[in-house]
Amino acid sequence: MAGFVCLYNDRFSDKKTVAHMDYSIYYHTMPDGTIKQVNPFTGTEVWSVSGRGRKPLDYDQEHRPKKLHRHEPEDYCSFCPTRFRDIPPEKTRLVRDGDSYKLVDGLTSSQYENEDYLFRRVPNLFEIVSLNYWRKNYDYKLSEKQLNLKDQFMQDPASIDHIVALLQYKMRLQGIPEEEITRMDTNTFISDADAFFGGGHEMIIARRHYKENAETEDDLCASGDLSVDEHEQYFRLTIDAMVDITENNKYVRYISVFQNWMKPAGASFDHLHKQIVAIDEWGAAIERQISMVKEDKNIFNVFGPNFAALNNLVFAENDFAVACIGIGHRHPTIEIYSKSVHARPDEH
Ligand SMILES: [Zn+2]
Incomplete structure (x- = not known):
């Protein structure tokens, strides 16, 4: 495909969608300058009212970041490399190995400090969809592989201490009385730790909290501070986790991957990480998009890059993907459309 002036058409599509599509329904400038935009895939309508971008905002006041007191x-x-036992046992870590990378699995709690890493894959202690959800609604059981990993982990007494302290901490946060927590025996904690080996809510955590040369508390390590190589590994590990979750739980129908970074986005920590959440349904937005694809197999080209090209909303393009300014989103959004014929992340 040469350049974004060329419109993308699915060769299997039987419709001449581009010619008859009325894009102005979705992106329309009123005579007073108000832009009304509707996201074609979700139906969300957003107005950009002329001049409102210049109103004073609280956060326009001069921001003076605090000097960072460096700790190495x-x-x-809790996502930092000295606080491994603040969070559940890791499933795997990505380690630099000369010019390439390798995965190291199955470390027990007393081995965490032995090997440096770039990213760790760790279960979320506060799952959105819990292991009990899968157990009670689907009679889901941990796979043999997961049970073996758990057994191997529990061979180390430090692992048991880790699990007990972590689950006690979680119970305290849930307001469970101290007497009840101290009455619980170790075997109950070990059994409750199944969630860390067979759950469907995980995180991929980057190693650094602040950039290498950070001077102020604003100098957090962002995904843009990773090298191209590291960024690729960050995605590979995320995709590996998605594949592993679906292979171990046949009731998973969809996996949501997101990177809420920093407090305004709802993250508990400013430390760079992705969340991976397996769910058992597609949800209204995906259901809607499925029926749109049934109508017209070319619909993601029509309302994605073609729409953007005709409205001068293409932001960047290379041989593999097109980045467009997304419309009908609550916050400024860049949408990236792959040019690959493969649809799933693990097929790329
Ligand atoms: Zn941190």
């Missing part, structure tokens, strides 16, 4: 190794939050 970092220990600023």
Whole structure:
């Protein structure tokens, strides 16, 4: 495909969609300058009212970031490399191996400090969809592979201490009385730890909290601070986790991957991480998009890059993908459409 002036058409499509599509329904400038935009895939309508972008905002006031008191190794939050036992046992870690990378699985709690890493894959202690959800609604059982990993982990007494302290901490946060927590025996905690080996809510956590040369508390390590190579590994590990979750739980119908970074986005920690959440349904937005694809197999080209090209909303393009300014989103959004014939992340 040469350049974004060329419109993308699915060769299987039987419709001449581009010619008859009335894009102005979705992106329309009123005589007073108000832009009304509707996201074609979700139906969300957003208005950009002329001049409102210049109104004074609280956060326009001069921001003076605090000087950072550097700690090496970092220990600023529970995702930092000195606080491994603040969060559940890791499933795997990605380690640099000369010029390439390797995955290291099955470390027990007393081995975490032995090997440096770039990213860790760790279950979320506060799952959105819990292991009990899958158990009670689907009679889901941990796979043999997961049970073996759990057994191997529990061979180390430090692992058992880790699990007990972590689950006690979670119970305290849930307001469970202290007497009840201290009465619980170790075997109950070990049994409750199944969630860390067979759950469907995980995180991919980057190593650094702040950039290498950070001077202020604003100098957090962002995904843009990773090298191209590291970024690729960050995605590979995320995709590996998605594949592993679906292979171990046949009731998963959809996996949501997101990177809420920093407090305004709802993240508990400013430390760079992705969340991976398996769910058992597609939800209204996906259901709607499925029926749109049934109507017209070319619909993602029509309302994606073609729509953007005709409205001068293409932001960047290379041989593999097109980045467009997304419309009908609550916050400024860039949408990236792959040019690959493969649809699933693990097929790329
Ligand atoms: Zn941190």
